[in-house]
Amino acid sequence: MGTDSVFVLLYVDDIVITSSNDELISFFKDMLHQQFHIKDLGPKKYFLGIEVARSSLGLSLCQRKYVLEILEDSGLSGARPSNMPMEQNLKLTDTGGSLLSDPSSHRRLVGQLIYLTVTRPDIAYTVNILSQFMHQPRQPHLDVAHRLLRYLKATVGLGLYYSTTSSLELRAYCDSDWARCLMTRLSTIGYCIFIGNCSISWKTKKQHTISRSSAKAEYRAMAVTTCEITWLSYLFQDIGLSIPKPVLLFCNNQAVLHIATNPIFYGCTKHIKIDCHLVREKIHKGLIHPSKILTVSQVADLFTKSLGHDQYHFLISKLDVRNLNAPT
Incomplete structure (x- = not known):
């Protein structure tokens, strides 16, 4: 096949195959068929909870279905949406507020949110803060988690976009x-x-x-x-x-x-x-x-502190994180 290469992404029994040469992909799949019983699902549309949308302009990755499942599992599908994941300058401690009577559900929720950061860098800081109190979660921690869920409801279709012209x-x-x-x-x-x-x-x-x-x-x-x-x-x-x-x-x-x-x-x-x-x-x-x-243009600020509304959304726009379900 000359200098062409094939790249394989493998997670347990889920496989993604890609190459610049379609013939090489077919050849590799035939090799797998000879050794294993596999099912070819065609062009990638859904992989490990990540929805994939492809066009001539670029590639989009989001976890819309996963977000909706989190909201339903937590009972906040009907909650009022929020335009911010976390209150500005909020500082949590491991002693303030009452202990949760059922910490297991909170830990499950934070675990789900950690996986969501795969395509949602905009919530990485808030999730990092919540993950620091898994040993003894308290009511203020749950309040922050619920606010984050209300933000996710308002931005359910948000995801990463990779342009072909980049x-x-x-x-x-x-x-x-x-x-x-x-x-x-x-x-x-x-x-x-x-x-x-x-x-x-x-x-x-x-x-x-x-x-x-x-x-x-x-x-x-x-x-x-x-x-x-x-x-x-x-x-x-x-x-x-x-x-x-x-x-x-x-x-x-x-x-x-x-x-x-x-x-x-x-x-x-x-x-x-x-x-x-x-x-x-x-x-x-x-x-x-x-x-x-300049500090005002420092994108990494999103990952070190909770910002105000205007600055937060300005920096989010720099990440090229887009709402894939927004009307065009």
Whole structure:
């Protein structure tokens, strides 16, 4: 078949096969038929709860049916919709409010929401917060979960869109809050990586160690994002895609940018010296190029804090997350 390749995505007994050569796909399926009893479902429309819509303009991924099942399972199908997943600047603790009489249903709900973040980066931060109180969920945690469900009802058709005309240029955004957790004073990192205008990787996660300054917290976020960019570059190389380098890595903290490009270690950076070496190595090799961005345009803010209505929806539009069921 020349230089053509076939790619197989396998999860238990569900398989997705793709290639730039239709003959190669047919050949591979015939090989499988000879060894196993398989059922060919044709072009992909539904896979592991993810609905797939394809056209000449692009590919859309959403979990509309899954969202409706969550709403029905929780008894909130008739609830009043909300335009925000979480109240701005809300801070939850593990001691405030009464304990839930039946924590198992809440844990089940949060588990369902975690899987929903596969195609819904807009709820990643809220779900991350809820998942931190699974051991002893309380009424305020359930209230946040119910508000998130009301937001999902208002945005049931929201999903990812990948345009066929998108470029192959990677760009990344990284951010961190500072000691926002009231119980541990740990910071939360967040990043989002795009290929062209399409978001392909995102994360919100609490840091493992306490940062004594906002610069250190954000530098750790830059280091984590750099590791993800490195992995993606290897992945694209393996599948035969050439990604333009360096990858622009946007950060809104001027001190972090100074540390990343300054070859001299100061005393204030000794606690993040390994991260400094990692980031500077990738800069030296030409993989990344840290760049300044205004806070108002920092997409990674979505993954580190609960924002106000206007800023939240402005940044959501930058993710190219679309309502696939909206009238055209």
